[in-house]
Amino acid sequence: MRKYTRGQFLGMGSALAGTFGISDWNSNDLSKVRSKSKQFGGGSVKKAAPDMAVVNATVHTIDEGMPHAEAFTVKDGKFLAVGSNRDIQNLIASGTEVIDAEGMTVVPGFIDAHSHPSGAGINELKNVNTNLGSVARIQEALKWRAEETPPGQWIVGFMYDDTKQEEGRPLNRLDLDAVTTEHPIVVGHRGGHTGVYNSRAFEVAGVTVNTPDPFGGHFYRENGELTGKVAERARAVFDIPSGSNREERAAGVAVICEKMNAAGLTSVTQAGTGSNDFTAYQDARDAGTLSMRMNLMARGGTFPALLSAGIRTGMGDEWLRIGPVKFAADGSASERTMAMSTPYAGRPDDFGILTMTQEEIHEAVEEAHRGGWQVAIHANGDVTIEMVLNAYERMQRELPMVDVRHRLEHCSLVNPSLLKRIADGAYIPAPFYTYAHYHGEKWIEYGEEKMEWMFAHKSFLDHGIMVAPASDHSPGPYEPLMALQSMVTRKDFSGRVWGASQKINLDQALKICTMHGAYASHEEEIKGSITNSKLADFVILGDDPYDVDPDSLKEIEIVRTVVGGETKYLG
Numbered sequence: 001m002r003k004y005t006r007g008q009f010l011g012m013g014s015a016l017a018g019t020f021g022i023s024d025w026n027s028n029d030l031s032k033v034r035s036k037s038k039q040f041g042g043g044s045v046k047k048a049a050p051d052m053a054v055v056n057a058t059v060h061t062i063d064e065g066m067p068h069a070e071a072f073t074v075k076d077g078k079f080l081a082v083g084s085n086r087d088i089q090n091l092i093a094s095g096t097e098v099i100d101a102e103g104m105t106v107v108p109g110f111i112d113a114h115s116h117p118s119g120a121g122i123n124e125l126k127n128v129n130t131n132l133g134s135v136a137r138i139q140e141a142l143k144w145r146a147e148e149t150p151p152g153q154w155i156v157g158f159m160y161d162d163t164k165q166e167e168g169r170p171l172n173r174l175d176l177d178a179v180t181t182e183h184p185i186v187v188g189h190r191g192g193h194t195g196v197y198n199s200r201a202f203e204v205a206g207v208t209v210n211t212p213d214p215f216g217g218h219f220y221r222e223n224g225e226l227t228g229k230v231a232e233r234a235r236a237v238f239d240i241p242s243g244s245n246r247e248e249r250a251a252g253v254a255v256i257c258e259k260m261n262a263a264g265l266t267s268v269t270q271a272g273t274g275s276n277d278f279t280a281y282q283d284a285r286d287a288g289t290l291s292m293r294m295n296l297m298a299r300g301g302t303f304p305a306l307l308s309a310g311i312r313t314g315m316g317d318e319w320l321r322i323g324p325v326k327f328a329a330d331g332s333a334s335e336r337t338m339a340m341s342t343p344y345a346g347r348p349d350d351f352g353i354l355t356m357t358q359e360e361i362h363e364a365v366e367e368a369h370r371g372g373w374q375v376a377i378h379a380n381g382d383v384t385i386e387m388v389l390n391a392y393e394r395m396q397r398e399l400p401m402v403d404v405r406h407r408l409e410h411c412s413l414v415n416p417s418l419l420k421r422i423a424d425g426a427y428i429p430a431p432f433y434t435y436a437h438y439h440g441e442k443w444i445e446y447g448e449e450k451m452e453w454m455f456a457h458k459s460f461l462d463h464g465i466m467v468a469p470a471s472d473h474s475p476g477p478y479e480p481l482m483a484l485q486s487m488v489t490r491k492d493f494s495g496r497v498w499g500a501s502q503k504i505n506l507d508q509a510l511k512i513c514t515m516h517g518a519y520a521s522h523e524e525e526i527k528g529s530i531t532n533s534k535l536a537d538f539v540i541l542g543d544d545p546y547d548v549d550p551d552s553l554k555e556i557e558i559v560r561t562v563v564g565g566e567t568k569y570l571g
Contacts, residue, residue, distance in 0.1 A: 049093035050075045052536070052565050055085050057101035058544055061530040062108050062514045074536040077564035082530055104559060105544040107510065108529050109266025109537030110480035111517025114409055114430045114470035116192070117260065117268055117292075118277045121252030122244050123158040123474070130187050131159035134166045138187065139179050146180040154240050155180070157187035159474060160196070162335075163441045171196045173228025186240060191475040193332035195235055196228045205237045216355035218337075231337050232353050242276075249280035254289035261291050261561045261569040263479045266537035269295040269521060271376070271409060271472070272326050274302050281320055291568040293319055293537070295521040297326040297376055303368075312372040314522065318535060318564075323521055324407060325368045328378035329356040329388060333412045333432065333454075334439050334475055336446075338380030340413060345447045351383075358387050365391035365406075370399060374522075376407035376430075382418060385411055389421050396425065405522065410472070413446075414456050423463040428520050430470040431455045433483035433513070436499065437554075438476060440492020451499040457487050457512065458502045468520035469513045484509045484545060485553035495551075506545055536565040 050073035059069040061082060071088035073080040073096070081091055092098060123129075128145050130138045138157065145155050162170035176185045176198035184201035188194075202208070209226050213219055217234025220227045230238075244252070260268060270277065273296040284290040296316075298306055303325045306312075315322045331337025331353040336344055339352035356364070361377065365388075368375045379388045385408060392406045408422065411429035422429060432455055436443075443451050453459070460467035471478040487509045490497050504512075518528030527535045542557030561569035 050080050050091055050096050052097045052099065053088055053092050054099045054101055054106060054538075054540075055088055057104060057106045057540070059106045059530060060510065062511055063529040063531045065531075069530070072530060074565040077536055077566075079530060079532055079534050079536050082532055099540075099560075101540060105541040106530070107539050107541065107545075108514040109527070109539055109561070109563065110264045110513050111267040111469060111528065112260075112265055112471050112473070112478055112480070113269045113295075113468035113517045113520040114271045115268050115473045115478055116271060117256040117294075117473070118249065118253055118270060118273075118280055120474050121254070121256035122249055123252075124255050125248055125252050126244055127156040127158050129159050130157035131161065131190065133164055135169070135171055135175055136167070138171060139175060142176070142179045142185060142187075146183055149183060151182040153183060154201075155183050155185045156240065157185070159190045160187045161190050163439075171228070173198055173202075173226055176228060184238075184240075186238065189332075189335055191332040191334040192472075193337055194229055194231045194335045197230060197238065198228065201238060202226060205239070207237060216353060218353060231335070232331055232355050246276075246279060246283065249276055250283035250287060250289070253280050253284040254287070257284070257289060257291040258569070260478060261563070262558060262571075263481070264539040264541075264558045264561055265292060265478065265480065266539070266561065266563045266568075267293040267295070267517065267521075267523075267527065269297060269323055271297050271378075272299040273297055274300050275305075278302070285319060290319065291563060293321075293527075293535075293563070295321050295323040295523075297323045299326045307367070307371045307373070313374040318526065321521065321523075324374035324376035326376045326378070326409065327356065327361070327364050328409075329361055330354050330378070330380050330384040332475070333380050333410065333435065334442055336442065338410075338412060339383045340381040340450075341383050342450075344445050346445065352381055354384065354387075356387075358390065361387050361391045362394065365395055369395040369401065369404075369406075372401075374405055374407065376409050378409040380410045380412040382413045382415055385414065385418050389418065389425070389427070392425060392427060393421070403522075405520070407468070407520065410470070413450060413454050414459065415453060419456075419459055419463050419465070422460075423465050426466075428466055428468050429460055430468040430520065431457065431460075432472055432476050433457075433469050434471055434476045434479070434486050436490045436502075437482060437486035437492055440494065440496060440498060443492075443498045448498075452501045454499060454502075456499075456502050457508070458504050461504060461508055466516050466519050467512060469517045479554060480513050481545075481556050481558075482554040483513060485550060487512070488550050488553065491551065506550075510545070536562065538562050542571075 052074040055071040069082050070085045072082040073091050128141050132138050181200050184204050185198040187196045214233050216232050218231045220229040330339040337353045339354045344350045377388045379385045405428050407428045409430050411431050487504050490499050490503050515528040518524040540560040542559050559571045
């Protein structure tokens with residue numbers, strides 16, 4: 001793999017100027033420029049002179065009209081011309097920034113159609129990262145925080161994963177009691193649907209072993225004692241302060257933008273956006289630290305205010321855009337709480353957790369649909385997916401909307417009947433794209449038969465469904481190259497294959513992570529491929545994904561990430 005320092009990579013432009021003879025241009029060359037400018041849709045020489053040119057590249061455009069190219073130019077944040085080195089040579093002007101890719105690979109900017117970046121960013125700044133792979137190390141990190149936290153104040157951990165601890169067991173209440181009994185503690189699972197609490201937290205919330213489970217929630221018990229684990233709606237009894245101010249929330253956006261840009265992401269859909277999140281994104285934009293294009297799903301208390309103000313899906317611009325309204329109707333795939341028609345392996349009485357009734361789903365969809373909104377509902381299990389489709393189909397019968405693209409967030413477990421209904425309604429599923437690889441040890445609790453129908457990228461494509469790319473970060477890693485590896489190989493960390501029938505090829509995986517991501521937010525006309533007049537979002541890779549072992553796709557280096565013709569990450 002080629003390695004470049006920042007100075008070496010930036011210095012390639014000046015060397016290329018001599019190669020192309022830019023300094024030797026004279027009036028006779030202007031006719032060539034005018035000719036090429038007209039060919040690529042430009043006007044005058046002044047208008048067509050590009051701000052940036054990338055040459056000597058292997059360009060996978062994801063544009064069916066021109067799948068491959070060697071070079072392209074950028075003007076005013078958009079692709080101006082795409083073609084061969086010879087084509088592009090005649091468009092370069094003296095003020096053009098020229099990037100010589102030296103044979104490296106360029107792809108469109110990757111798009112994550114379902115993630116939670118603002119929450120991830122503030123967690124990085126404020127809370128205790130418990131992705132440490134050991135109960136003992138988690139305890140140590142929490143003790144350090146407890147020592148500097150006044151008694152009675154909450155200690156919050158994040159990114160915990162119950163199946164990845166060296167001790168071979170999950171964290172429990174007694175583990176956290178050993179840290180402190182003076183502070184309430186919660187350690188949130190990275191999946192976002194469960195948490196582990198200490199005894200002090202239960203005491204503050206007034207929860208005992210005899211407290212009944214609320215609808216859509218569960219307090220876990222063993223041998224007549226609370227284990228500390230709490231799922232779904234039952235977590236609402238714990239009043240945990242947010243602990244962040246406006247400045248910190250904007251700083252959190254900047255932090256996560258840097259991290260996601262470094263992975264090659266240029267556009268992200270935030271799944272669930274409250275008023276504080278809207279403010280944080282706008283503040284980051286004003287500060288110049290918003291380096292990804294954001295499609296924002298409204299939820300919670302924010303949606304009614306937007307609806308009453310006459311705002312609906314699509315309002316905004318290419319940087320900040322109102323997306324669907326989001327609801328959540330069942331549990332988690334990675335935390336094994338999603339609602340299914342058949343039980344979890346080894347737990348014959350456990351069919352998962354529904355967090356909305358059919359009536360609640362109908363009411364939510366009707367209000368949003370009549371208000372002109374795209375709707376996105378978290379529905380992991382087959383039972384939940386059917387309930388959501390019932391609501392979508394009902395409203396399309398009563399008030400048909402053309403090209404509405406209602407969505408099924410996660411849409412983890414499907415079957416032939418559900419696939420047909422999704423295809424017939426042109427609905428958009430957004431299954432986890434890194435899960436088969438990253439969360440392999442969890443799939444034992446579903447079993448091999450179910451896994452042939454989970455994260456069913458191939459089945460969706462076979463039915464002509466525009467399946468969207470989704471990490472759901474923090475629950476899943478957001479790295480698109482890991483996503484390519486996961487979808488192509490279906491192998492986990494140990495090499496075990498989960499759901500071999502759902503493998504797709506690299507062409508399909510790249511298209512999902514680019515064009516399909518743009519389609520999910522009604523933006524396929526302005527991004528998702530390296531095409532003339534589209535937004536100049538692209539990534540330079542250290543190796544061509546088509547030339548490496550599929551089992552090492554996630555190891556490819558991100559060399560440069562460009563958004564709107566501006567470099568946002570340089571490796």
